[in-house]
Amino acid sequence: xxxxxxxxxxxxxxxxxxxxxxxxxxxxxxxxxxxxxxxxxxxxxxxxxxxxxxxxxxxxxxxxxxxxxxxxxxxxxxxxxxxxxxxxxxxxxxxxxxxxxxxxxxxxxxxxxxxxxxxxxxxxxxxxxxxxxxxxxxxxxxxxxxxxxxxxxxxxxxxxxxxxxxxxxxxxxxxxxxxxxxxxxxxxxxxxxxxxxxxxxxxxxxxxxxxxxxxxxxxxxxxxxxxxxxxxxxxxxxxxxxxxxxxxxxxxxxxxxxxxxxxx
Numbered sequence: 155x156x157x158x159x160x161x162x163x164x165x166x167x168x169x170x171x172x173x174x175x176x177x178x179x180x181x182x183x184x185x186x187x188x189x190x191x192x193x194x195x196x197x198x199x200x201x202x203x204x205x206x207x208x209x210x211x212x213x214x215x216x217x218x219x220x221x222x223x224x225x226x227x228x229x230x231x232x233x234x235x236x237x238x239x240x241x242x243x244x245x246x247x248x249x250x251x252x253x254x255x256x257x258x259x260x261x262x263x264x265x266x267x268x269x270x271x272x273x274x275x276x277x278x279x280x281x282x283x284x285x286x287x288x289x290x291x292x293x294x295x296x297x298x299x300x301x302x303x304x305x306x307x308x309x310x311x312x313x314x315x316x317x318x319x320x321x322x323x324x325x326x327x328x329x330x331x332x333x334x335x336x337x338x339x340x341x342x343x344x345x346x347x348x349x350x351x352x353x354x355x356x357x358x359x360x361x362x363x364x365x366x367x368x369x370x371x372x373x374x375x376x377x378x379x380x381x382x383x384x385x386x387x388x389x390x391x392x393x394x395x396x397x398x399x400x401x402x403x404x405x406x407x408x409x410x411x412x413x414x415x416x417x418x
Contacts, residue, residue: 156183156184156185157184157185158184158185158385158389158391159181159184159185159186159241159385159388159389160184160185160186161185162181162185162186162187162240162241162388163186163187163188163189163232163236163237163238163239163240163241164178164181164186164187164188164189164239164240164241164242164243164388165188165189165191165228165229165232165239165241165242165243165277165281166178166181166188166189166190166191166243166245167191167192167217167219167228167243167244167245167246167273167277168191168192168219168245168246168247168296169190169191169192169198169201169245170190170192170193170194170195170196170197170198170200170201171192171194171197171201171346172344172346172377173245173296173341173344173346173377173380173381173384174190174192174201174243174245174246175190175197175200175201175204175377176376176377176378176380176381177243177245177377177380177381177384177385178190178201178205178212179201179204179205179208179210179381180378180381180382180384180385181241181243181384181385181388182205182208182210182211182212183208183210184385184389186241186388187211187212187213187236188205188210188211188212188213189212189213189214189215189228189231189232189235189236190202190205190212190213190214190215191214191215191216191217191219191228191246192216192217192246193216193217193218193219193246195216198214198216199214201214202214213231213232213235213236215228215231219244219246219269219273219276219277220268220269220272220273220276221276222276225273225276225277225280226276226280228280229242229280229281229283229284233284238288239281239284239285239288239291240285240288240290240291240292241291241292241293241294241388242277242278242281242285242291242292242293242294243294243295243296243384243388244273244274244277244278244293244294244295244296245294245295245296246269246273246296247269247270247273247296248265248266248269248270248311249266249307249308249311250262250265250266250270250308250310250311251266251308251310252308253308254309255309258309258310262310263310266308266310266311266314267310267313267314267317270311270314270315270317270318271314271317271318271321274295274296274318274321275321277293277295278293278295278321278325278336281293282325282329282332282334285332285333285334286329286332286334289333290332290333290334290335291333291334291335292334292335292336292337292387292388292389292392293325293334293335293336293337294336294337294338294339294384294387294388295318295321295322295336295337295338295339296318296338296339296341297315297316297318297319297322297338297339297340297399298311298312298315298318298340298341299340299341299342299401299403299406299407300312300315301314301315301316301317301318301319301340301399302316302319302340302399302401302407303407305411306342306406315340318338319338319340319399322336322337322338322397322398322399323397323399326396326397327397335387335392335393335395335396336396336397337387337392337395337396337397337398337399337400338398338399338400339380339383339384339387339399339400339402340399340400340401340402340403340407341375341380341402341403342369342374342375342401342402342403342404342406342407343369343374343375343403343404343406344374344375344376344377344379344380345374345375345376345377346377368406369403369404369405369406370404370405370406370408371404371405372404373404374404375402375403375404379402380402383400383402387400
């Protein structure tokens with residue numbers, strides 16, 4: 155166990171699987187006491203057990219990321235149990251409808267915006283209210299390369315993730331001088347519960363080798379690779395970094411669409 159987050163208290167939402175679980179495990183391994191939260195109670199308990207099995211300190215709190223009272227209570231629980239909060243990772247998210255934009259209904263938008271955009275806002279708000287009085291902290295929000303430009307996700311999902319990037323930028327400015335840093339992570343193609351159907355379909359068709367071929371790395375990423383960036387942003391190593399959106403996508407977003415090998 156290392157000490158990059160020694161003595162810190164952290165909350166990770168969407169921690170029942172994928173990026174949230176990997177980040178919570180890594181934060182705990184690096185010395186943080188971690189409150190893990192999700193609406194998937196079974197997965198949440200698995201994450202808690204994994205952290206405790208590795209010697210980490212954690213607490214599991216089932217909560218809905220888009221419920222203001224639940225998020226406020228989540229922060230209060232962290233303060234009561236661990237005595238402080240230095241890191242908030244608003245990671246919870248859902249995929250939403252894949253239908254074309256002209257076929258979407260208002261209902262298709264509502265839950266996605268609630269979880270993927272209002273959720274990060276609530277986590278940021280209630281964490282920052284404490285951090286402002288405590289002298290600072292680090293707030294991380296999971297956005298997506300789908301929030302940078304078209305072609306990486308459904309329409310409501312992409313719009314919500316673009317909103318997360320704007321939220322991070324505007325909040326970082328408004329929280330200037332408080333010691334609170336706010337940054338976004340923009341994962342590319344990562345195998346998580348959200349993307350599992352895509353990976354399962356490719357494997358069922360015998361096309362697993364084609365996954366991620368549009369990336370310069372020629373592969374998909376892992377939750378652990380996103381967690382490594384989250385750790386950097388949570389730690390003092392990123393003390394001069396705020397208001398930024400980090401693409402962790404194997405280089406996918408570095409290029410306009412081209413035929414590989416035909417334009418250099």
